[in-house]
Amino acid sequence: RMQEYDIIVLGTGFKECVLSGLMSLSGKKVLHIDRNPFYGGESASISPLEELYKKFKVPGPAKSMRPGKEWNIDLIPKFFLANGESLVSWCTLMLPGIWTSKLLMAAMSMRSSLFSFFLTHNRRFRKLLLFAMNFDLRNPCTYQDVNPQKTTTRDLFSSYDLGLDVMEFTGHAIALHSSESYLDQPCVETIRRIRLYAESLSRHNSSPYIYPVYGLGELPQGFARLSAEYGGTFLLNKAVDEIVMENGKVTAVKSEGKLFHCKQLICDPSYVPNRVRRVGRAIRAICLLNHPVKNTHDASSCQIIIPQAQVNRKSDIYISVVSYAHNVTCDGMYIATVSTTAETSNPEKEVQPALELLEPIMQKSVKPLSLSLHCYDGRKSQIFVSRSYDATNHCEAECEDIKDLYQRITGAELSIYNDIF
Structure with missing residues (x-):
């Protein structure tokens, strides 16, 4: 039939x-x-741990990393902003039984300055944030002499006299732009992203991100x-x-x-x-750790972003860290995944600055991937x-x-x- x-x-x-x-x-x-x-x-989230070792054709895990069934390793880790109007929060309404979510703490690598620090100590940054939160595309009275469709983000930042550190933090850790090209684009998209981050953070105070227990699978x-x-x-x-x-x-x-x-x-x-x-290549390094990442206050989870300008690249380098607190590893263990857009013929060398932040690494699996459109x-x-x-x-x-x-x-x-x- x-x-x-x-x-x-x-x-x-x-x-x-x-x-x-x-x-x-x-x-x-x-x-x-x-x-x-x-x-x-x-x-997918690979489980048990032994399957990950088979996938990357390396010897089996050490006894200290067992039982393997307690591991759920994301092949492509992704965090979700927690704002109630986002796709993911909309998904939680559709899947209430599946979407038991844990919060993630955001961290900025190579910088001690976090969102709360800028909010507390930087008057100009507070003014920019207030502008973004009050901005309404339908109401020109909220524009404050900014044309959102013509004023570039670079000019917007300049009007608030933001320093280079604050610009990098705002553009890459808050607005989540992956390169510097956004600076010369109309600022309306960056305003939307700043607002989304701030609203997501306000929902949980400690982090703007959510992540499903047992992994993204x-x-x-x-x-x-x-x-x-x-x-x-x-x-x-x-x-x-x-x-x-x-x-x-x-x-x-x-x-x-x-x-x-x-x-x-x-x-x-x-x-x-x-x-x-094919439109390029990405590289991901899955690293298994038995310790929290240095300089993150022993956080059980974090996001670390290395802005491209700090390592002379065109694209940012990302590190995502989750752990036993999210039911994705056995007790005391962590999964840190490093990812970036490959720019050379030696992509593993490109992520070396991130790998150095994670040392010592118990097991590392590096995989270049083609990007297709x-x-x-x-x-x-x-x-x-x-x-x-x-x-x-x-x-x-x-x-x-x-x-x-x-x-x-x-x-x-x-x-x-x-x-x-």
């Missing part, structure tokens, strides 16, 4: 599972296939369960033999000899290598391909990709930010 679906989704990464859940919620008949025996794809599984609740079908550990096309449009997916018909197809780049182009928007072929996960350790780009995919698939906008912006 012919099996007909509205949408087939290939790959169970975070973005694919969010879209699968949304499509099932809207009444679409969804089939979800993954070649792997586990959920998450490239964004819980998110794809949560949305998979949501999709299944509304009729979605999942097939794991199934090879995809062929994507069947007719007159330039997808009509079916062939998996292990069976034909599954569909009107639309959503997938990650690995399933359609002929429909994506779809060649076509999918409207003609009805094949919609997600972007590769970037080198940042926050989910801004992933949220934007979900919004973009949703709009192209449905023709409607997925609104996840507050309507001020």
